[in-house]
Amino acid sequence: MTSPAHHLSLPIPRWAYAVALLALMVTWLVLQENGIALGHAAESLHEFFHDGRHALGVPCH
Amino acid sequence: MTTYTGVLLRGVGAGGIAGLLAGLFGLVVVEVPIRAALAVEEARPAVESGGHDHGEMFGRGTQMVGGVLGAVIVGLAIGALFATALAGSRRWFVGRPPFTRSVTLGAAVFGAAALLPAVKYPANPPAVGNQDTVDYRTMLYLGVIAAGLVVVYGSSYLASRLTHLAGPVRSTVVALAAIAGVAVILLAFPASPDPIPADMPSEVLWQFRLASLGETAILWLGLGVVFGLLTDPSVRQSTARAQALAA
Numbered sequence: 516m517t518s519p520a521h522h523l524s525l526p527i528p529r530w531a532y533a534v535a536l537l538a539l540m541v542t543w544l545v546l547q548e549n550g551i552a553l554g555h556a557a558e559s560l561h562e563f564f565h566d567g568r569h570a571l572g573v574p575c576h
Numbered sequence: 577m578t579t580y581t582g583v584l585l586r587g588v589g590a591g592g593i594a595g596l597l598a599g600l601f602g603l604v605v606v607e608v609p610i611r612a613a614l615a616v617e618e619a620r621p622a623v624e625s626g627g628h629d630h631g632e633m634f635g636r637g638t639q640m641v642g643g644v645l646g647a648v649i650v651g652l653a654i655g656a657l658f659a660t661a662l663a664g665s666r667r668w669f670v671g672r673p674p675f676t677r678s679v680t681l682g683a684a685v686f687g688a689a690a691l692l693p694a695v696k697y698p699a700n701p702p703a704v705g706n707q708d709t710v711d712y713r714t715m716l717y718l719g720v721i722a723a724g725l726v727v728v729y730g731s732s733y734l735a736s737r738l739t740h741l742a743g744p745v746r747s748t749v750v751a752l753a754a755i756a757g758v759a760v761i762l763l764a765f766p767a768s769p770d771p772i773p774a775d776m777p778s779e780v781l782w783q784f785r786l787a788s789l790g791e792t793a794i795l796w797l798g799l800g801v802v803f804g805l806l807t808d809p810s811v812r813q814s815t816a817r818a819q820a821l822a823a
Binding site: 526527531537538541545546549558559562563564566568571572574575576 | 580583598610638650652653662665674677694702706711713716
């Protein structure tokens with residue numbers, strides 16, 4: 516340990532895992548959803564974020 | 577600042593700002609080759625185009641808004657994940673200032689989650705890509721990202737296990753291990769299954785790929801920089817307070 520300074524490491528509460536899961540789900544819905552989870556409703560989501568998906572490098576059709 | 581909630585809120589805020597910057601870059605820069613690619617798609621005979629027609633359900637204007645909004649939403653989500661990863665990390669550049677830690681993690685994740693997939697499976701504009709292979713391509717793309725993140729995590733783990741080595745030696749060993757890991761990923765994953773259609777001009781393709789890489793760079797590096805700016809002062813303050821108390 517060179518310096519005791521600058522610790523950002525914190526205890527992570529249990530609900531943080533719920534937040535992480537939610538964040539992953541949101542990312543999935545915006546970037547990846549092709550109908551696996553939402554079926555037909557996914558199509559409008561997919562179309563709305565179409566430019567964003569392409570621009571962020573996500574495989575598309 | 578010393579609570580996880582404080583760090584999380586800063587992460588979400590930093591992600592929102594980075595996402596907005598990336599989205600605006602997309603609106604101004606990435607839209608140009610997207611428009612050119614859509615023109616190529618529309619010039620095709622209707623029967624051959626396959627998949628579905630872009631812009632039928634939503635107008636172009638709405639999709640451009642969706643492009644910015646999508647980047648902001650993804651920014652908020654990855655900001656939360658980024659903050660949690662940094663708050664929970666006991667190994668990641670311990671002892672370095674929070675700003676350095678944040679920018680370095682942002683750069684590392686950009687390398688694993690954006691640059692590496694961009695090298696192996698370059699982003700494609702509309703009018704490229706077969707509907708039938710999209711699930712397979714998505715699996716390869718997510719697999720490369722996951723493997724890249726394993727290399728990032730493994731590198732920090734290796735660095736934490738080699739603290740007995742001199743700094744430059746340790747850095748060299750870790751860098752060589754990371755390069756070897758990336759080389760294995762690039763060699764092990766199969767090539768992209770879809771050929772580039774002959775009617776897609778290579779200028780449009782490369783303009784799009786570079787612009788798309790620019791947008792992801794703004795997203796990840798912006799997240800690292802803004803999160804660092806938001807956390808660094810308060811971490812320094814609480815550190816100073818703790819030292820004053822200890823003295």
